Amino acid sequence: MLVAKKDSTSYLDNNQNPEKPKRMKKKNKYNRKNRVGIKLKVFIYAIVMLIFCLSILLRYAQITGIRYEISEIDTNISKLERKKQNLIVKLDEIKESDWIEKEAKEKLEMVYPTENQVVYLDINNNSSEVAKAEDNGKPRDNDDFIFLKSFKGWLDKIMNIF
Template identity: 35%
Template sequence: MVVAQRKVQYEEVQPRESRHKEKKSVGISKKNKVKASHKLQIIISITALVGLCIGMIFGYVQLTETKYRIYYLDKEAGELSAQIENLKVELESVKKTDIIETQAKEMLNMQYPQKEQIVYLSLDDQPIMALKDTEMKDLEAEEKKGLFFLKDMFAKMYALLD
């Protein structure tokens, strides 16, 4: 009988433990459901943080590219301003009459004309001919006379109207 009593006791104890395990599994499943919603929140939070980090990195990349572009444009602007300064210096040297005169004398073997080499031209309807100093003085005296003076004055006024 002792064996039979132990068997009964074993059967009585075993269902109680299984009932206790069932209660634990129900309690655990409720905790898992709560944890599942927490897991979803954690996953969404991590995804949002990763997205923000990627956005920040992309912003820094754009900023760095812009800085490089500005650097190279500044460098190019400096080179162009140096080139402009060189061209201004060259222009000033070309504009100076002293330099032009020396280049004309040295490179082209030019010289100032002498008095005998000067030729004065008449711009009237007459054919072009060389005039001497005395003839030039006579021509100036004629210009001062009335009809020639009026003709010259009308020509100047007509030139101003154009």
């Protein structure tokens, strides 16, 4: 059996708007939720990129600060090396015997000893003989030599080592 279809066409007036199907409204709701999710994801990615870029900038700032400190330290090193070289030159100058002699004569007014100022001592003699030679044969009190007598043996041993 064949059923005939009724073909009905209605012509709408220009003033009448056709109704929107309900399916479209559901898609709009779905699209709105999807749009909010996409916007949230984009916002999160933007924040992550911002944090990443800021961390890179902070690292470059730290590197620049450290390079500045290194350059300051290098200049200090070069200054100290120049000062060291100057001190080495002064030390070499001071070590020279001519300079020492000149300074002794000029500042300290020193002169070379004369023949009557030179005294030669014999180290092998006993300390009591040296004391007699100093006194030009004058007798000394025994109290002055108590210390020397007590350590005479020790002094002789030390002198023999050298």
